[in-house]
Amino acid sequence: MSNPYTLETRVDRSVPRREVFRQLRFFLKKMRERNMIESGGRAELVKDLKNIRRWGGLEATIMARGARQVPHKVALVDDDGELTYGEFFQKAERLAKALHERGYHSGANVAVMALNGRAAILPLTARSMAGYNIFMINGNASAAQIEEYLDFHDVQVLIVDEEFLPRITELARQREVILGHLEPEPVEHGPHEGRAFESLEHVIHTANASHALPEKPQKSMHVVMTSGTTGMPKGVVRRQLNSPQGFASVAAAIPLERNMNVLLTAVLFHAYGWAYMGFSFLAQSRVVTRRHFHPEQVLADFRDYDITTWISAATRIRTVIAHMDEAGVESHQGLKVITNSGSPLLPVEIQRANEKFGPVLCSMYGSSETSAVAVAGAQDLVDDPHLTGKIYPGCIVKILDDDGNEVPEGQEGVVGISCFDLFAGYTDPNIDAPMIGDLYYMGDRGYRKGDRLYILGRADDLVITQFAEKIYPIEIEDEILRDERIEDAFVHGVADEHTGQALRAYVVADSTITSEEIRERVRSQLSDAHVPRDIVYVEDFPRGPTGKVISRELPEPDQDNQRESSTTTRNE
Known part of the structure; x- marks a missing residue:
């Protein structure tokens, strides 16, 4: 084979050893405070250490522990039945x-x-x-x-x-x-x-x-x-x-506990779903998961299994809320935690989630290559819905300019990180990890205020309008979705022969709202620079497994997906 794969470690962690031990101590402290792990005494500890030396500290050791301590407790409920x-x-x-x-x-x-x-x-x-x-x-x-x-x-x-x-x-x-x-x-x-x-x-x-x-x-x-x-x-x-100390930030920010009833709708072939699965089993919880996602099944599982913790993703949270609206379900009580990762929920969506489930929505920022780099607890998001998350011990997050220099607090730049469980590299030896110095480049732009991280959007989502203003589509999406007649929205930059770049909004909306109403709302609440040149009406969005919109599969504007197309104007 001309290009053999590699499993070698090719990405170095720039986390000092003292920070690794600080994170471990922090993790153990939070686990003790939450009473997350039943120690079982010295004999159990000896067995755990033996298994860690033999198998490592993840799935096999965790499940062996559960089999010794709670052998008859249900661990998994899936489409094939139950397993203790x-x-x-x-x-x-x-x-x-x-x-x-x-x-x-x-x-x-x-x-x-x-x-x-x-x-x-x-x-x-x-x-x-x-x-x-x-x-x-x-x-x-x-x-x-x-x-x-x-x-x-x-x-x-x-x-x-x-x-x-x-x-x-x-x-x-x-x-x-x-x-x-x-x-x-x-x-x-x-x-x-x-x-x-x-x-x-x-x-x-x-x-x-x-x-x-x-x-x-x-x-x-x-x-x-x-x-x-x-x-x-x-x-x-x-x-x-x-x-498993890379989960320290989650243990600190999110009120997880022992013996949870967990509904896992995040996919297991991604790191996010896998990590929460392992932590749920470590806490000797009952994990309910389904092969296919259906919002009505989610509500049934909430009820039938007395779910307290829902591990999900933004697109699935949105879908369940929309289904509840259509079915006339005002709210659901009983959840203590909802977690989101993969793509952010907009401030208006956080508000709707809190109305449906109470103030229980938490959010995690990371990727398949990293751990939870920053985590926002439920009250954090209530107080500051624009917050991406707080940075905890073991994670290094720096905001950098285009030359790789760290910028002052509050100033916007690109996000570089390192962490204890940063990935080892890609299997294709011809693909190098994107690095800025000794930090992994997340591909996002944002800023810091103390230990608080704010992500503005993907670096390649940034649009420079004809007003020479930097526009992040997420703020336009948030404003558009505040109109109850609009179910979903996606905004991105497209080429413009006159200005270089222009904004295009795709909306899933009922038949009563016009393009000019959308533009006027954006203009009045944001600015002229934020007003989309194009507004395209679609039935739904093509999405990948994490819920992210596949923009290249979206249609171009035409006579079938426009309303009042004759009034579409370019800001000049």
Whole structure:
């Protein structure tokens, strides 16, 4: 292969050792204050330390602890039923034995293309027991992307939900294929109880229980696929860690607790959903998760499982609120925490969420390459809905000018960060991490006020209008959405032959609101410089798995998506 993949650490952390220990102490302090972990005494601590030395500090050690301490408590509720902590760990261990006996260990590569549920979580847990590397594949990847990704990374085993089989090409099948979640009827017929491939449940059930797992397996690498819509998505190598202390900022800002009832609608093939899953199991909570997102199912799960903590993303929070409005549901009581990441909620959306659920919405700023860089608690957002989050020990955040120099507090610039669990690098050795000096470049612009971080938008979203003003689309979106007749909005910059750049707004709106009403609202509440040149009416937005709008798939203005198009003017 001309361009072999790499799992080597190629991104250095610029976090001083003293700051790492400061973060660990801070994390343990917050965990004790919240009574998040049941110590179980010296004997339990010895077992934990033994497992940490053997498997690391993540999924296998966490679930082994749950299996010892609360074996009969329900750990997972998914589309295939319920599993207690004891049942879950037994299945994970049997899967590790089965894959290890088949030769998938010592750095073998196993890919998982499975939606939320045991077909994703069991291989994640088994990986450190058997010693294989795991590659989590985005459920929205195309057939060509999957084929190239598997081949590039020399994947030996593909665990895939049966519904995705039509996207698995003949070349992609040139490895062992195991079916994760099964459809009610076979998607393809074959020799394995009527299906094309062996099921994950069969692999677990027929595992050789007497097969010995290694006392010190090779360390497992966790690779997350980015959400690229064209070409081969990047593989993000998560750094090997023996401590979950990167969650310190979340533990400090968000009132998580032991024995939560958690609804996880954030996807597990991204780092955000995976991290909260691990922390929920560490707190020995009951985790409810579904393969597909439906707002009516969310409300049913709230009720049926007495959900106290909802781990979600902005687009899904918006969708549930819109469904509640359509269904005449005024509010839902009982949630203590809602978390959001991936893309920000606008101030008007924070207000609506608080009206529906109470002041429980929290927000996290980070990416697949980082941990929670900054976190805003519920009261933080009530007091300051423009806040992105507070910066806690273990995270270094600097605002820099275009030459890489740190700017004074309150001044706008690009965001550079480092943290304890910064990623190790990309799997393609030809792709380097974007760095500004020794800091990872987040691709955003913002400013700091003390320990408070404010993100203004993506650096490439910045629009310089004909007024020579810097405009961030997020502030226009927030104002447009304050009109109750508009369900959703997206604003970005487009080319303009006269001014270089102009603003275009896409809206999902009812039939009563005109383009000029939208423009006048923006003009009166913001400025002439903020007024969109174009306003395009659409039924919905094309979105990626994290809810971000795929702007290149949006339509150009035409006679079918305009209202009062004859009045569309250019600000001059």
